[in-house]
Amino acid sequence: MILLDGKMVSEELNLKLKNKVDSFDVKPQLDIILIGNNPASLSYVKGKKKAASLVGITTNLHHLDENISQEEVERLINSLNQDEKVDGILLQLPIPKHLDQEYLMDLIAYEKDPDGFHVVNQGKLFQKRKTIYPATPKGIMTLLDYYNIPIEGKSVVVVGRSNIVGMPISKMLLDRNATVTICHSKTKNIKEITKTADILVVAIGIPKFITKDMVKQDVVLVDVGINRVDEKLVGDADFDEIKDIASYITPVPKGVGPMTIHSLLFNTVLLYESKNTK
Numbered sequence: 001m002i003l004l005d006g007k008m009v010s011e012e013l014n015l016k017l018k019n020k021v022d023s024f025d026v027k028p029q030l031d032i033i034l035i036g037n038n039p040a041s042l043s044y045v046k047g048k049k050k051a052a053s054l055v056g057i058t059t060n061l062h063h064l065d066e067n068i069s070q071e072e073v074e075r076l077i078n079s080l081n082q083d084e085k086v087d088g089i090l091l092q093l094p095i096p097k098h099l100d101q102e103y104l105m106d107l108i109a110y111e112k113d114p115d116g117f118h119v120v121n122q123g124k125l126f127q128k129r130k131t132i133y134p135a136t137p138k139g140i141m142t143l144l145d146y147y148n149i150p151i152e153g154k155s156v157v158v159v160g161r162s163n164i165v166g167m168p169i170s171k172m173l174l175d176r177n178a179t180v181t182i183c184h185s186k187t188k189n190i191k192e193i194t195k196t197a198d199i200l201v202v203a204i205g206i207p208k209f210i211t212k213d214m215v216k217q218d219v220v221l222v223d224v225g226i227n228r229v230d231e232k233l234v235g236d237a238d239f240d241e242i243k244d245i246a247s248y249i250t251p252v253p254k255g256v257g258p259m260t261i262h263s264l265l266f267n268t269v270l271l272y273e274s275k276n277t278k
């Protein structure tokens with residue numbers, strides 16, 4: 001078994017990105033909007049700020065009250081859209097229920113969307129046009145490519161169909177000529193399907209959902225899950241059970257998570273560069 005070491009790879013690629021950013025006179029700027037005090041969100045935002053600062057990207061945190069009104073968030077996003085210094089705007093998800101998440105995500109200028117969540121950016125992805133690729137799927141592709149894992153012609157099974165992971169990673173793997181099957185909570189005989197996977201990507205948010213009887217020998221397993229169980233982080237796959245069957249496997253933590261952050265920073269630099277070549 002070979003570990004898909006997202007922590008190591010992201011550190012190497014962040015360093016490469018830093019060398020590029022060091023050559024810029026004006027540094028890229030990422031503005032993060034965090035609403036409320038969800039402990040997981042606070043911890044993720046801290047991770048993003050720390051990585052950005054290592055790379056030389058300026059971050060600005062807008063930490064808003066849990067009860068902030070829709071209008072006030074709109075006003076903030078509008079002003080960041082207008083602000084020439086701002087290269088990327090990240091609305092940390094989830095946001096409180098009284099706010100219109102879809103509307104706010106699309107209010108962020110699509111030229112300032114390092115998450116690649118904007119409907120225009122996602123539409124471009126689904127029409128195979130040049131776009132900002134969503135951070136987690138892009139991080140996964142970067143990780144697979146770093147380890148030279150072949151994708152063309154492979155049977156890929158994606159478990160999960162979210163807008164931010166399942167759907168875009170399926171499309172990106174399809175565009176690399178994999179044969180992609182998407183499973184979800186209503187899929188029947190899921191085990192029969194996951195067992196066919198050369199590459200299995202799991203993003204369903206259920207701790208240890210994938211067990212050893214659900215994978216074939218030498219599977220490449222990419223675990224996107226980050227579940228907190230008894231203060232510990234657990235993936236959507238049972239790592240200990242599967243590690244001896246898999247040819248490659250991502251750990252949780254230190255797998256896909258750090259690659260997501262790398263991609264966010266990479267995308268922020270891309271947005272910065274395209275602003276400066278306009």
Ligand SMILES: Nc1nc(=O)c2c([nH]1)NC[C@@H]1CN(c3ccc(C(=O)N[C@@H](CCC(=O)O)C(=O)O)cc3)C=[N+]21
Nearest residue numbers: 043044090091092093094115253254255257258260261
């Ligand atoms: N607008 C927006 N963009 C996001 O990219 C976004 C978001 N909202 N909301 C939440 C999810 C989650 N997410 C993670 C990124 C990195 C780690 C990560 O680096 N995790 C470490 C462990 C961190 C810990 O100890 O908590 C690891 O896996 O090694 C985790 C989770 C980005 N998200």
